[in-house]
């Protein structure tokens with residue numbers, strides 16, 4: 001039998017459920033609500049859902065595009081949002097307009113985008129569900145986006161004309177039937193494929209919001225000459241794509257030789273100014289913070305709370321995809337730790353605004369080689385200590401000093417959450433097992449699946465618990481890790497599920513021999 005040798009030929013050497021009133025969308029004036037598309041400037045009403053098929057408008061005029069159409073159908077409402085210090089008490093008076101360029105509170109703490117809940121609460125949960133549901137899968141600008149279909153809860157005051165969107169979101173919630181059954185004895189396991197997206201990661205959800213706001217600020221002649229980020233590869237890809245679409249200069253700081261080739265080529269192709277810096281992600285983050293304090297470059301990392309407004313829509317989307325039923329568990333891989341809070345906030349808003357009656361338990365999963373949150377959790381949330389992050393196949397979460405640590409702790413404490421960790425072998429095995437059932441996931445999703453396997457094995461997650469694992473990036477961005485694994489080329493790793501190709505001579509007899517062997521072995525396994 002021929003043996004496998006490292007893919008050598010083909011690879012480069014680079015590496016109205018219970019409505020307040022049934023059947024009625026609670027509005028001070030239901031007639032205005034249902035039949036009027038154009039609201040007056042002073043109207044207190046949010047934009048109504050698009051017309052039902054019977055009243056559907058005709059195709060827009062041939063010389064009008066979808067952005068023009070949105071301009072013509074412009075609606076007004078009185079929803080608003082502002083920056084406030086994160087987790088400030090009810091007596092804090094500090095706040096900032098979203099049109100200000102500010103990333104930190106006066107005391108140096110994190111900020112949060114606070115929505116006017118009193119205004120949003122004028123409409124009941126059924127109203128919001130119907131509105132959001134009515135927008136799914138359409139091409140109406142900007143609501144065809146999974147993020148902007150929740151515009152009133154994201155950036156309510158931005159003009160649709162200023163929005164920079166690739167119709168991101170609305171990602172597949174995949175029923176992991178075979179993985180759940182075969183490896184975990186579970187029947188209600190789901191993978192939210194946030195990485196099957198415009199630039200191949202969940203970062204698109206936040207970046208459409210941030211770049212749209214920058215677009216608005218530039219139109220207001222605010223001093224923003226470009227947008228910058230530090231990145232482990234996905235934030236930079238999303239930033240450069242959205243900036244390129246809007247014609248805004250982007251600048252990305254990348255830790256040299258620490259991100260995948262597929263990730264590196266993304267900002268290069270999108271004409272970003274790419275700095276490859278001889279440090280790790282935490283070093284790049286420190287530098288971009290210093291630089292954005294000096295130059296009129298807008299900071300695009302999740303330290304900027306605008307990003308999380310977009311990312312939180314993935315949580316709302318999960319509820320929507322379950323017909324507004326709440327899953328028991330949601331497992332999210334964590335690095336800089338903005339996303340775990342974004343999920344919490346999305347679920348929290350749905351509960352607070354009456355769309356659902358509870359929130360799921362959250363699990364944040366970290367690579368054992370970069371696990372400051374895990375250590376903090378295990379210490380009983382005593383003093384937080386950043387760590388020096390070691391190399392991990394889950395390279396996008398190789399972060400030792402996460403900027404959103406306080407947000408993550410808050411999210412986990414308020415969702416009865418858990419933190420888990422995955423060794424390199426565990427995360428690579430989990431990724432390979434998932435791939436063997438038809439997925440093609442990234443190593444970070446392998447980290448989240450490892451957390452699931454551990455919690456399932458310990459009985460904390462039950463066999464019938466409805467569980468969602470958040471897949472954060474596309475597997476195609478991380479093919480080198482899969483190649484190494486399936487080549488059995490990783491030192492000190494058994495690579496138990498490796499499936500190397502078989503080298504075979506180009507003659508009928510040899511091919512028949514290996515096939516017969518394979519088929520008899522495969523049949524024995526069935």
Ligand SMILES: Cc1ncc(COP(=O)(O)O)c(C=O)c1O
Nearest residue numbers: 334335336337338339396472473
């Ligand atoms: C693919 C991927 N998964 C997970 C994460 C973790 O997200 P967060 O930094 O918001 O914790 C990141 C970025 O850090 C990422 O790029």
Ligand SMILES: N[C@@H](CCOP(=O)(O)O)C(=O)O
Nearest residue numbers: 231232233234235301302336
């Ligand atoms: N994984 C991230 C790390 C930076 O996270 P951010 O959410 O703060 O931008 C990346 O892809 O760069």
